[in-house]
Every structure is written in C-alpha cells, then in structure tokens.
Amino acid sequence: MPIKIPDHLPARRTLEAEGVVVIGETDAVRQDIRPLRIGLLNLMPDKIGTETQFARLLGAAPLQIxxxxVRISDHVARHTSADHLSAFYQPWSEVRTQRFDGFVIxxxxxxxxxxxxxxxWPELRQILDWTQTHVHATLTICWAAQAALQHFHGIPKHRLTAKAFGIFAQTNLAPGSPWLRGFPDRFEAPxxxxxxxxxxxxxxxxxxxxxxxxxxxGPCLVSDPRHRMLHMFNHLEYETDTLAKEYHRDGVGPMPIGYFPNxxxxxxxxxxxxxxAHLLIGNWINEIYKTTPFDISRIGAPPSDGWNGR
Structure with missing residues (x-):
C-alpha cells in the first residue's frame, strides 16, 4: 500500500524514483479504508533529508500511511526555508487536538x-505528555529517546569522553519480541x-x-510499555552517506569506526x-495496526491486553 504525503513535498520525487508507492491526497480519499495516521516531529537541521529517510521506511509498509x-511551534529552523516549513509542516500547537496511531520524534x-x-524543552515536555493521551505508539530517536527517559523516568544522559561515531554491532537481547521479529542475533547500526x-x-x-x-x-533499543514508547538511541534511518557527510562537514574529529572501507x-x-531499518519500522507499524483502535477518538486510552511492549 502507498504512503500519503503532500503532492509537492521534495521527498516525493526521491521516493517515486526508488519505487516507493506514493499516493496523492486526492486519490487517498477515494480509498474506503482508514489509513494509519503517523506524525513526524522533525527536530533535525536537515529537515528535507530526514523527511525522506522516514517517509522511505514508512512507505515500505503494506498499509496506507x-x-x-510537525515542528516545534515557536522554534525558528535555521537550515530549512520558511517557505518549505510553511508549505509542509504544522506547528504542534495546531495538531495538539488531533490523534495519531503512531508518532516519531x-x-x-x-x-x-x-x-x-x-x-x-518546555514544549517538548508538553508533547511527550500529549503522546500519552493522543498517540497510540511513539518512537523516539537518539536525543529524543534520551529526552523521553529523562522526562518520564528522571534518567540522566552522560557526556562521553570521545564521540560514539561509526557502525557498531548490536546484540539482539529479545529475539522473541515483536519489535525485533526477523532480526539476527547481531545487527549493525550507525x-x-x-x-x-x-x-x-x-x-x-x-x-x-x-x-x-x-x-x-550501550543501549540501542529500549521498550517502555507503560508509556507505549519504543526508544532507538542509534540511527538505522540514516542514508548510506550520512556519516560521511558529517565527517567531511566537521573536518576534525574521529573517523567513523567500521564505516569507510579500509x-x-x-x-x-x-x-x-x-x-x-525497514524491518524495525515494518514491525512497529505492524504492531500499531494490530492494536490501535479503529475508532480514532479512542486513541490514547490505557493500552489493551493486545499491546505487547516487550
């Protein structure tokens, strides 16, 4: 099934060239199904690149998405044009009354x-609380995952003496989990x-x-079933050259470990x-589809017996 995104979003051309099925808003309303509503709170400077990364993964799911x-209401992004933000993003203050099957931060x-x-930070804390009443399942990435653990559990983040930078092998500790269904015992992640x-x-x-x-x-993937959250501290969504761009952009600092050949x-x-990356997002979408209420107004209620956060 296709992913529904705005007709003129720059990511659309990239996804269509890759064979991802994209549907326009006009065609979407003709399909007699309820699509899964997924929100993306994009805090990254390269908003267009990040939009494409997540739209690619969501668009591979066998459901209409x-x-x-979504953007922070009062924060002015310095690396993305105001026209792009105005055309394609909604401030959280305008979507806070809406409900979502899934939400990515x-x-x-x-x-x-x-x-x-x-x-x-004050608005992000409001958004995290809002996910408990208006979102069925939330996926946080890297700093947002650290922020969620601080907000809900008071867990600190610790400064590293050297940057964790490169491709690292992760150990699958929960092969029976629905989130890691199909994953090998060890897998690599940026x-x-x-x-x-x-x-x-x-x-x-x-x-x-x-x-x-x-x-x-340290931790790569952590489940918080009480809050219907999945926290990913690394970047499976990254493009092949994302770390290379970061390395060449900075000009100094460590070379990414295990990344460049030789x-x-x-x-x-x-x-x-x-x-x-596709497997994780596909598993996440599949669990949302199986457990989210068909009546979207019921999203945010305490998790049912069908919810499996482990």
Missing amino acids: ELTL TGAPVEHLPFEKVRY VSRWTEVREGDFPQDGTLVTMACAEET DDPSRSPENRWRGH
Whole structure:
C-alpha cells in the first residue's frame, strides 16, 4: 500500500524514483479504508533529508500511511526555508487536538546542552505528555529517546569522553519480541552522538526493557510499555552517506569506526543496516495496526491486553 504525503513535498520525487508507492491526497480519499495516521516531529537541521529517510521506511509498509510533518511551534529552523516549513509542516500547537496511531520524534543536535537549556524543552515536555493521551505508539530517536527517559523516568544522559561515531554491532537481547521479529542475533547500526544513557540508571522494576545493545555504545533499543514508547538511541534511518557527510562537514574529529572501507574516507561506504531499518519500522507499524483502535477518538486510552511492549 502507498504512503500519503503532500503532492509537492521534495521527498516525493526521491521516493517515486526508488519505487516507493506514493499516493496523492486526492486519490487517498477515494480509498474506503482508514489509513494509519503517523506524525513526524522533525527536530533535525536537515529537515528535507530526514523527511525522506522516514517517509522511505514508512512507505515500505503494506498499509496506507498518512504522514503529518510537525515542528516545534515557536522554534525558528535555521537550515530549512520558511517557505518549505510553511508549505509542509504544522506547528504542534495546531495538531495538539488531533490523534495519531503512531508518532516519531527525531534526534536533534543539542545533546551538548543540559535538557533544561534547550530552548524548546518546555514544549517538548508538553508533547511527550500529549503522546500519552493522543498517540497510540511513539518512537523516539537518539536525543529524543534520551529526552523521553529523562522526562518520564528522571534518567540522566552522560557526556562521553570521545564521540560514539561509526557502525557498531548490536546484540539482539529479545529475539522473541515483536519489535525485533526477523532480526539476527547481531545487527549493525550507525551511531553518532556525544552522550549516552546507562542501563545502570534504569528503574529496577522492569518498566524499561533493553532489547538491543552494544558493549561499546550501550543501549540501542529500549521498550517502555507503560508509556507505549519504543526508544532507538542509534540511527538505522540514516542514508548510506550520512556519516560521511558529517565527517567531511566537521573536518576534525574521529573517523567513523567500521564505516569507510579500509578506513579510507575517499572510498564510498557500504550500507549494511538498510534491511534492519525497514524491518524495525515494518514491525512497529505492524504492531500499531494490530492494536490501535479503529475508532480514532479512542486513541490514547490505557493500552489493551493486545499491546505487547516487550
């Protein structure tokens, strides 16, 4: 089934060229089904690139997806044109009365700041609380995952002495989980961050479940069933060249580990995580489809017995 996105969104041309089935708003209303409503709160500077990454993964699902792009209400993005934001994004203040089957909150390049020093931290805390009443399932990425654990559980983030940067093998700790259905015992994931959360800070009552981790970089995927949340601390959604662009952009700092062939930055990297990105998002969408209420007004109620966060 196709993904429904605005007709003139730049990601549309990229996805169509890759063979992803995209449906326009006019054609979507003719289909007598209820699409899954997925919101994307995009906190990344490269908003167009991030839109494309997630639309690609969501569009591969065998269901009709209606994607809504959301931004922080009062924050002015410096790297994306005002025309693009005005044409394709809705501020959270305008969607806060709506309900979503799924909601994705991306990472953000603010991890060097204490949470309370981030300009939009108060609104993000409101959004996290709002997901508990207006969203069936939430997926957080990297800094947003750290922010959610801080907000709901008081878990700190810790500054690393050296940047965790590269491709790291993750151990699958929960092969029977619906989120990791089809994953091998070990899989690779891009990592790019200066901070981490530590499993030793997690509550001892089992409210958080570490599903995948790496010895070098700590938790990768953590389930929070009480809040209907899945936290991904790494970046399976990244393009093949995302880490290369970051490395060449910065000009200094460590080379990404296990990324360039023979550690030669003049050579093109190979994508060894693309299939796992599709698998994770496909599993997430599948669980949403099986457990979300058909009556969208009932979204946000306490999870039913059908919800399986582990």
